[in-house]
Amino acid sequence: MIILNVIDLVASKSRRRVIRVKAVDFIVVHHSVTPPDYGWEDILRIHLAHKPPYQSIGYHFVIRGTSGQVYKCLPISPAVIGAHAYMQNAVSIGICVTGNYEENEPREVALTALKELLAELHSAYPKAKILGHREMLHSKTACPGKHLQAALVAMRS
Numbered sequence: 001m002i003i004l005n006v007i008d009l010v011a012s013k014s015r016r017r018v019i020r021v022k023a024v025d026f027i028v029v030h031h032s033v034t035p036p037d038y039g040w041e042d043i044l045r046i047h048l049a050h051k052p053p054y055q056s057i058g059y060h061f062v063i064r065g066t067s068g069q070v071y072k073c074l075p076i077s078p079a080v081i082g083a084h085a086y087m088q089n090a091v092s093i094g095i096c097v098t099g100n101y102e103e104n105e106p107r108e109v110a111l112t113a114l115k116e117l118l119a120e121l122h123s124a125y126p127k128a129k130i131l132g133h134r135e136m137l138h139s140k141t142a143c144p145g146k147h148l149q150a151a152l153v154a155m156r157s
């Protein structure tokens, strides 16, 4: 897995944002409900156009669903605050795999990349729980979709 660092590019297109997370208690996996060939630029564009607008991209990492390319979008050491898990952003890191995994099966390349990224984050934050967005307290969502959630459960076991 090669991680492309696009933190500076993301920052140059973002509104101001310097808030640090308090702790990393959770590593949260999402899907984007977009076409699976979307990358970080597409997700950043969507988030900046969101109403109310986000300060920047909401996720720390974006994995392109078609290629498994991993983009590091927000700093994680120390981590800045993202916008991806209601009431839990101050204590979590967000990863988004682009695509809709309620409807479609994730591709093997994307799952391999996710698994490797989770392993890396687990060594950096061994106490953090790895959860699908739907498993988070306060979440009312199917995210990351039943197929990606099932793959995540299999990865954890």
Ligand SMILES: [Zn+2]
Residues within 6 Å of the ligand: 029, 030, 031, 084, 133, 141, 143, 144
């Ligand atoms: Zn989500």
